[in-house]
Amino acid sequence: MTGNAEQPLARLTLAQQIRDALVSRIVSGEIKPGQRLVETQLAATYGTSQAPVREALRELESMRMVETRPRRGTFVRHFVQQTLKESYVVRAALEETATRLAMLGGRLPLAELRAEVKAMRAAAKADDAEAACWASVAFHRHIVRAAHNELLALSWEALQIEARTAVTMVAADVSPRQVARDHAELLASLEAGDLEQACRHARDHQWHYADLPHDAHGKARGSAG
Template sequence: MTSRSHSLRDAIEEQIAVGELRPGQHLDETELATRFGVSRTPIREALIQLASMGLVVIRPRRGAVVAEIAPQQLVEMFEVMAELEAMCGRLAARRMFTEEHAQLQAAHDACREAREAVDSDEYYYRNEAFHEQIYAGSHNAFLAEQARNLHRRLRPYRRLQLRVRDRVATSFSEHQEIVDAIVAGDGERTAALLRDHIMIQGQRFADLIASLAHLSNKAA
């Protein structure tokens, strides 16, 4: 893939993550080419790459659309994400070095700044950096890559969760417990905390579905 199509892929992925391009929305190659000031060829290459990541669905003779996830599949994907994060956390508690603890704490402090600013969008980006420190801290490159891939697939939905009332404050409190467990070297507690942190069930799932419905109504 060319550097141009790579940067376009990242730009389109970001628009999907922030809700500018919504699940089920048609992705017109000509319109995207005009928007980004490029030809259709790198746009097509970017969409193919996004399709391989599961973020876009390319339909024969009908073009591409932003991928939609059915509620049951969404639950299943978050279940897998929770287990991947738990595995990363368990290993990170055993394997992170002192300097990596400092980097994790710095990422946590950055989340605090976004929380205090009452900025859920900024918190979202800093939250991603926080979880990335845990993936890297597992010192298992294959596991970290699997976690990153699924994290990217769920980005639009993880972002929506943070817009639910009080979720940012709750998320930050959960981060603090996770940091403490990792620094203490308690792998099992870290795994349990991360699993609960990621899982959507009960009221959290209802809130996420309500947020998706609200987004769809605004687009209608």
């Protein structure tokens, strides 16, 4: 997604829909840690062939939510929530650096970022979580690409950003309205032009979803001040 209002939003493939359905069931506890996921059974459950199920399981494996054991099958990993938390700590560091590089290089794509926030607000109005997810990912990808650091971009993409964002919206029950509000605040910080404040906001924006007992500055969550 480039921020062009005339470009249609990408839609989830069948495999991605199955992935998100499985994520919801895993996060909710309906599917337990250690439980085996059988392709034929899942295909029957979702009324499809095994191909999209297999693709969905591959995505979940790349996100470390499931693991495939030779000659035994695919199983839900233990500590799924911990894996999600860890990914956001890494993402926070990458996006703080990307923000710094983009701002120092005078390459911050503000027009594109404003267009994505506009798309998020439209998604919030329509209560369209999928559209909010895509616009959120596009917002951050604009900044990462503006950093002009290939290794940083490859590391960011390796985190499976689209999938993890979809997972977080399910796991943390994040509404499209909240997505729009949070990104509007981040955009305002970037527009203000204060390098350190913007970098701190970029880091904190991701660290929030790590859901650790403390924030990035060592302050206990829930404490005043």
